[in-house]
Amino acid sequence: MYDFLSRVEWAVVIPIYIILILTAQIRYGLMAGLVYFVSSIWKREAWFRFRVYQTYAKKAQIKSEIKWSLVTGVIFSTMEMGVIVCNYLGITQIYTDFSEYGIFYFIFSVIAMIVLHDAYFYWTHRLLHWKPLYKIHKIHHDSVVTTAFTSFNFHPIEAVVQFSILPILMFLFPVHWLSITLFLFYMVIFNLSVHNSYEFYPKGMVRNKVFGQLSTPTHHSLHHKRVNCNYGLYFTYWDRLFGTLHPEYEEIFESVKDRAEEIKLSMDQPQKEAMS
Ligand SMILES: [Zn+2]
Numbered sequence: 001m002y003d004f005l006s007r008v009e010w011a012v013v014i015p016i017y018i019i020l021i022l023t024a025q026i027r028y029g030l031m032a033g034l035v036y037f038v039s040s041i042w043k044r045e046a047w048f049r050f051r052v053y054q055t056y057a058k059k060a061q062i063k064s065e066i067k068w069s070l071v072t073g074v075i076f077s078t079m080e081m082g083v084i085v086c087n088y089l090g091i092t093q094i095y096t097d098f099s100e101y102g103i104f105y106f107i108f109s110v111i112a113m114i115v116l117h118d119a120y121f122y123w124t125h126r127l128l129h130w131k132p133l134y135k136i137h138k139i140h141h142d143s144v145v146t147t148a149f150t151s152f153n154f155h156p157i158e159a160v161v162q163f164s165i166l167p168i169l170m171f172l173f174p175v176h177w178l179s180i181t182l183f184l185f186y187m188v189i190f191n192l193s194v195h196n197s198y199e200f201y202p203k204g205m206v207r208n209k210v211f212g213q214l215s216t217p218t219h220h221s222l223h224h225k226r227v228n229c230n231y232g233l234y235f236t237y238w239d240r241l242f243g244t245l246h247p248e249y250e251e252i253f254e255s256v257k258d259r260a261e262e263i264k265l266s267m268d269q270p271q272k273e274a275m276s
């Protein structure tokens with residue numbers, strides 16, 4: 001029954017596993033740390049006007065987010081290792097020869113992974129908000145004013161649920177290693193951006209028929225604050241289709257942008273007066 005285990009070269013697998021864990025922690029620390037440092041320390045005053053909420057997360061919250069995120073890093077690395085072992089055993093649809101399916105399929109596969117992950121996230125997220133399961137998801141919701149460090153602040157069970165999309169996609173259709181890398185990179189960047197609580201998207205965007213389908217930091221900040229709305233990750237169309245979009249989402253987004261503009265004008269005014 002466990003014959004496949006004897007086909008795994010453990011002398012190779014164990015060092016790769018350790019490297020995966022270490023790189024996951026360094027990658028997380030560097031990316032979340034850099035985003036937090038630039039926005040909330042270096043550009044703290046200059047970018048204050050872009051904040052969705054005019055407050056900052058407390059240090060104790062960030063400490064707790066880092067603690068749970070380190071556990072998430074180990075779980076993600078373990079599942080990545082599982083994918084590598086399954087691929088070694090020839091039971092995934094991962095391919096390495098770029099010419100096998102061509103460039104158009106490569107682009108399609110990256111888009112398909114993002115669209116399927118969004119659907120997977122929306123429905124598993126709604127399930128995690130079901131009362132008997134909510135205690136698992138509660139850790140992520142302990143952060144009301146979110147930071148870059150909230151992105152991977154999950155209970156270990158939720159971390160498994162979140163990352164299960166990767167093996168699912170690997171078994172579903174052919175994917176190149178590079179398309180997996182691009183997909184994971186997009187996932188991390190998008191997660192950091194929607195949790196960092198800075199609204200850089202242009203005014204009017206969420207009312208646009210096409211660009212309004214893209215999720216924003218305001219969209220996800222509302223989810224953390226109101227809890228029972230805005231479950232989508234990359235897009236808003238599942239929320240629009242199933243009536244879970246916050247009824248005042250568009251107005252709140254516009255008010256965040258209006259406030260940013262007002263602060264900018266009030267900052268520019270004294271400078272103009274001093275020059276005249
Ligand atoms: Zn939630």
Ligand SMILES: [Zn+2]
Binds near residue numbers: 150195
């Ligand atoms: Zn979140």
